[in-house]
Amino acid sequence: MKSNMEQRRELWQRLTSKGMTQGELSDTPLHSSPWFVKVLMAFSGWLAALFLFGFVGIALEHILESAVICFFTGSGMIALAYVMLMKMEADRRDYRVSKQEFLEHLALAISLAGQILVAIAIFDVFDDAFEKSTMSLVVFGCLQAGLSIIMPNYLHRLLSAMAAALCWYFACVFRSSGYAGLDYLLVPILMLGVSLLWLNELSLARFTRILEPVAYGLTLSIVYIKGTLMFSAHHLVWYLRKQEDVLVSPWVGELLTTLVLIFVVVRLMQSLGFALKSPQTLAAIAGCGLIGLISIESYGVGLGVMIVLLGFYNSNRLLMGLGVVSLLFYISSYYYFLDVTLLVKSLTLLVLGMVLLIGRKMVLKTWGPSNEG
Amino acid sequence: MSTPAEKANARRFLLEFSENGNIPNGQLEQAIDQANIHPGKTAWFEFLDKLLLILGSLALSVSLLFFIAYNWQELGRFAKFAMVETAILLATMVYVTRTVKDLAAKMALLCAAISLGVLMALYGQTYQTGADPWQLFFNWALLITPWVLVGRFSILWVLWVGLLNLSLVLYHQTFGSLFWSMLHGQELLWVLFLFNLLVWGVWEIAAKIFSWLRDDWSLRVIATATGFCITWLAIDAIVRPWGLEGFWVWLLWYVAVVYGYQFIKRDLFILAGSCLSVISVVLTFMVDNMLDFDNAGSFLLLSFSVIGMGAGAAYWLRSLHTRWLHEE
Numbered sequence: 001m002k003s004n005m006e007q008r009r010e011l012w013q014r015l016t017s018k019g020m021t022q023g024e025l026s027d028t029p030l031h032s033s034p035w036f037v038k039v040l041m042a043f044s045g046w047l048a049a050l051f052l053f054g055f056v057g058i059a060l061e062h063i064l065e066s067a068v069i070c071f072f073t074g075s076g077m078i079a080l081a082y083v084m085l086m087k088m089e090a091d092r093r094d095y096r097v098s099k100q101e102f103l104e105h106l107a108l109a110i111s112l113a114g115q116i117l118v119a120i121a122i123f124d125v126f127d128d129a130f131e132k133s134t135m136s137l138v139v140f141g142c143l144q145a146g147l148s149i150i151m152p153n154y155l156h157r158l159l160s161a162m163a164a165a166l167c168w169y170f171a172c173v174f175r176s177s178g179y180a181g182l183d184y185l186l187v188p189i190l191m192l193g194v195s196l197l198w199l200n201e202l203s204l205a206r207f208t209r210i211l212e213p214v215a216y217g218l219t220l221s222i223v224y225i226k227g228t229l230m231f232s233a234h235h236l237v238w239y240l241r242k243q244e245d246v247l248v249s250p251w252v253g254e255l256l257t258t259l260v261l262i263f264v265v266v267r268l269m270q271s272l273g274f275a276l277k278s279p280q281t282l283a284a285i286a287g288c289g290l291i292g293l294i295s296i297e298s299y300g301v302g303l304g305v306m307i308v309l310l311g312f313y314n315s316n317r318l319l320m321g322l323g324v325v326s327l328l329f330y331i332s333s334y335y336y337f338l339d340v341t342l343l344v345k346s347l348t349l350l351v352l353g354m355v356l357l358i359g360r361k362m363v364l365k366t367w368g369p370s371n372e373g
Numbered sequence: 374m375s376t377p378a379e380k381a382n383a384r385r386f387l388l389e390f391s392e393n394g395n396i397p398n399g400q401l402e403q404a405i406d407q408a409n410i411h412p413g414k415t416a417w418f419e420f421l422d423k424l425l426l427i428l429g430s431l432a433l434s435v436s437l438l439f440f441i442a443y444n445w446q447e448l449g450r451f452a453k454f455a456m457v458e459t460a461i462l463l464a465t466m467v468y469v470t471r472t473v474k475d476l477a478a479k480m481a482l483l484c485a486a487i488s489l490g491v492l493m494a495l496y497g498q499t500y501q502t503g504a505d506p507w508q509l510f511f512n513w514a515l516l517i518t519p520w521v522l523v524g525r526f527s528i529l530w531v532l533w534v535g536l537l538n539l540s541l542v543l544y545h546q547t548f549g550s551l552f553w554s555m556l557h558g559q560e561l562l563w564v565l566f567l568f569n570l571l572v573w574g575v576w577e578i579a580a581k582i583f584s585w586l587r588d589d590w591s592l593r594v595i596a597t598a599t600g601f602c603i604t605w606l607a608i609d610a611i612v613r614p615w616g617l618e619g620f621w622v623w624l625l626w627y628v629a630v631v632y633g634y635q636f637i638k639r640d641l642f643i644l645a646g647s648c649l650s651v652i653s654v655v656l657t658f659m660v661d662n663m664l665d666f667d668n669a670g671s672f673l674l675l676s677f678s679v680i681g682m683g684a685g686a687a688y689w690l691r692s693l694h695t696r697w698l699h700e701e
Contacts, residue, residue, distance in 0.1 A: 004698050007379060008386045015407055020400040021390065036645045037690045044652060044683025051676035059669035101684035101691075109680055202384070202405045205391035206398075212388075272414055312420050315380035315410050327428070331435060335442075342443035349436035356429030363421050 035318050042155055045105055049112030056113060064120065071121035077114025081107040082151060089152040108156060111147075118143065134171045141167030154213045161217025165190055169225050184253025187225055191260045191303065194218045198310040198319070199267055219307060219319070223326045226300045227333070251296050258292025261302045268313055283362065290355045297340065297348040300330030375409050377416075383408045423476055430480045433460075434487040441495050450499045457492045461485050479526040486517040486529060490536075507543035510536045527588040534572050534595060541565060559609055559619070566602035570626075573599055577638070589640070596643050600630075604650040608657045620654075627651065639697055641690060648686035655682060 012025045033041075056063065056073070063069050084107040088100050119140055126136040144164035148157045172182035197215040204211055265288050269281040288302075295302040304327030311320030334345055375383065387408045390396050396404050405411070412420065437460055441453065464485035471478040490513040496502070497509060514536035521533045545561040573595050580586040603626050606619030630647045634640045659678060665671045 003700075004382060007382050011383055011386050011408055012390070015390070015396070015404055018403070018407060020397070020404045020407065021395050022397055023393070023395050025395070026393070033687070033691055034641055034645075034694065036642050037687060037694070040645050040649055040690070041683060041687050043649065044679050044686070047656070048676045048679040048683065051672045051679060055669050055672035055676060058666070058672060101688040102680060105680040105684045105687070106677075109676060202387065202410065203401065205388050205396075205401065206394075208388045208392050271411060272417065308424065312417075313411060315377065315384045315412065317377065317381050328431075331432065335439065342439045343445060346436045346439035346443060349432045349439060353429045353432030353436055356425045356432060360422060360425035360429060363418065363425065 038155055038158075041105065041108070042159060045108035045155065046112060048105065048109035049116070052109050052113040053116050056117070063117070067121040067124035070117050070124070074114040074117030074119075074121060077110050077117065078147070081111035081114065081156075084110075085151060085153045085156065104153070108153065111151065111156060112159075115144075115147075134175050137167045137171035137174070141165075141171065148214050148217065149210060152209075154209070157210065157213035158217040158220075161214040162221045163217075165218055165221035166224070169221070169228075181248035181250070181253075183225070184248045184250055185256070187222060187253055187303075188256035188260050190218055190222050190225075191257060191306065192263070194222060195260060195264045195306065195310060198314060198316075199264070201314055216319075219322065222303060223307075223322065226303050226326075227329065254292060254296045254299075254302070257295065257302045258288060261292060261306050262288045264306055264309060268309060271313070280366065283366075287355070287359050291352075294348055294352045294355070297344070298331065298334045298352065299337070300326065301352070304330055380410055380412065384410045426477055426480055430484050434484045437488060438491050441491050441498070444498060453495055453499070454492075457488060457495055461488045461492060464488060474525065479524060479529075482520055482524045482526065483529055483532070486520055486532060489513065489517055505543070505547050507540045507547060510543060511540035514540065525583070525585045527586055527591040530576075530586070531591045531594060534569075537568070538565060538598070541568060559606060562602045562606050562609075566599060566606065569595055569599040569602065589642075593640075593642050597646060599626075600646050600650055604653055607650075607654045611654070611658050612661055623650075623654065635693070641694055641697075644693070645686075645690055648690065652679070652682045652686065 009025070012021065015021045060073075063073050084103055088104055088107070091100065119136075122140050122143075123133065123136045126133075126139065141164045144160045144167060148160035148164060151157060151160065169183055169186055172186050175182065194215060197211055197218070201208070201211065201215070262285050265284050266276060266281060269278075269284055270276070274281045291305055292302050304323050307323030307326060308320055309323075311317065311323050331349070334349075335342075337345070340348075387396075387404060387410060391401065391404075437457065441457065445453075464481045467481035468474075468478045468485065471481075490509075493509055493513055493516075497504060514533055517529075517533060517536075521529045541564055542561065545564070573592070576586060576592055576595065580592070603619070603623045607623035610617045610619035610623075627647055627650065630643060634643045634647075656675070656679060659675055663671050664675065
């Protein structure tokens with residue numbers, strides 16, 4: 001089997017022979033760490049930020065007493081982190097291998113601690129009580145969305161994109177004028193955004209330093225939100241006792257989720273050369289419809305399937321793994337979903353299993369290598 | 374035809390070339406086609422075949438589990454037994470009758486193994502045997518052992534190891550207090566650590582002989598469980614005044630892991646886990662000895678220490694990653 005570097009050189013030569021490249025191939029690949037190294041960095045960055053925030057809170061106690069000072073100190077820290085990260089990004093491009101891990105971690109910790117200060121200021125300005133937190137969450141979410149684009153650091157972008165989606169989700173849940181089920185609307189909107197990002201990842205490869213971490217951040221946030229919806233949404237409604245205001249029911253959310261899944265599947269079928277009205281595409285749409293119907297009961301199945309398909313389409317094994325893990329999580333945690341009896345759950349899964357196995361038979365029959373034309 | 378790993382690499386390299394500005398704007402679409410990143414019809418067919426089979430089989434097994442857990446009174450006990458036993462029989466027959474033991478055969482065996490546990494739970498539910506919960510999982514693991522041995526399927530082994538772990542935890546819940554004074558209430562963590570360490574070691578050796586055991590992720594799950602137990606024991610040794618056995622064993626484990634997975638078998642995931650373990654242990658020591666809520670400097674020191682340790686770990690792991698990429 002060829003080594004990674006051989007594969008890299010081979011691809012370069014193949015593209016060069018067709019006149020598709022410009023410039024020279026660098027000796028060393030652009031710096032990229034495996035995902036678990038990024039997780040380790042995120043963990044230590046967050047921990048350091050908490051201690052740094054503790055330091056600011058104790059040493060500069062008076063800062064926390066004024067929202068204005070809090071805001072400007074926090075913004076200053078974020079700006080400082082931006083300058084540090086910008087310098088490192090320029091170095092990374094020049095020297096290829098970054099040797100400034102300490103500064104990168106420090107910048108991340110400074111920015112995260114600064115964000116905590118800004119969050120305190122925002123919540124202080126907009127809120128007098130728990131119920132009025134919606135606006136703060138929306139504003140802080142917008143700030144995070146901005147940071148996910150601006151900050152020149154992979155991990156920062158990922159965390160900010162995730163934080164933005166989660167802020168908007170909690171803004172929907174803790175809506176000032178009562179719970180309206182808007183979170184059920186937010187999930188398919190985020191799913192659509194995520195699917196567009198992954199489907200066009202390679203066409204937008206020039207912006208991959210921005211779009212890839214944002215796509216991962218949003219994907220992780222939807223996986224989390226879907227899990228939260230499964231466990232808490234109905235209890236939350238009960239807790240807030242404002243069921244009469246609910247505008248969007250869970251089934252509407254699942255219907256929209258299914259439409260996004262169908263959109264993704266149609267795009268994938270088109271990429272394989274199948275027309276919209278071809279029997280194969282129509283069968284795939286019907287399969288998605290059935291999965292969507294089951295997802296009304298067993299939350300998250302449609303989302304998990306979508307992530308797995310997008311991961312396979314992009315040859316992105318990490319994304320596929322995330323999809324498989326989320327699918328296993330959703331199916332197994334269905335046991336704890338209290339709204340329906342185990343008998344109904346059992347029947348739902350029976351139908352799901354039958355649909356999937358019959359679907360496999362159909363795929364084998366109509367799309368097997370012998371039938372490929 | 375490219376393998377999935379080669380396609381994944383092609384994606385990574387194309388993104389890198391494009392980000393570097395090596396691919397002119399107008400050529401990107403053709404370059405994507407040339408790089409052969411997106412799977413073709415045959416690859417999709419093979420993928421859907423596996424995906425639908427795995428998900429469908431799991432859904433049916435879990436469906437059976439939920440059905441028995443519901444304990445539907447309208448259905449007599451013989452009907453329930455017949456249902457579960459038929460499922461086991463069918464799954465086993467699928468495995469036996471398939472001449473080539475492909476993924477479908479292995480999934481059938483996995484379904485049979487899961488259904489056997491359901492049968493045992495149903496037996497306990499119907500006849501109120503009075504057995505302790507640990508016995509259910511232990512006997513389940515014991516009874517599926519022959520299937521696990523013949524199955525040549527790493528997921529079956531993970532299920533088997535998981536069941537034994539679970540029975541150890543439940544056994545401790547029943548009889549744990551008997552050993553309380555010996556190991557300061559940490560006996561469960563010690564037992565789980567030693568058991569998983571044994572499994573880990575045996576798996577590594579066996580994987581040299583049996584190619585179907587060379588599945589990185591199963592091993593990483595077991596390594597993570599082992600690392601979690603010993604890290605917790607080391608942390609416990611630091612914060613409690615009962616002796617430092619946990620810490621010394623952790624140190625030994627750490628040295629062995631770093632040496633083994635750097636020089637004998639390369640695995641960056643396990644090395645990253647060991648870094649996380651070191652950060653957790655050192656930080657616990659520092660928090661225990663230095664953190665003072667009246668002293669802002671202690672917070673700053675801790676913050677810089679975490680940054681230093683995280684940065685050091687990231688630098689080391691990245692250097693190894695880059696070096697291995699060149700050497701592979």
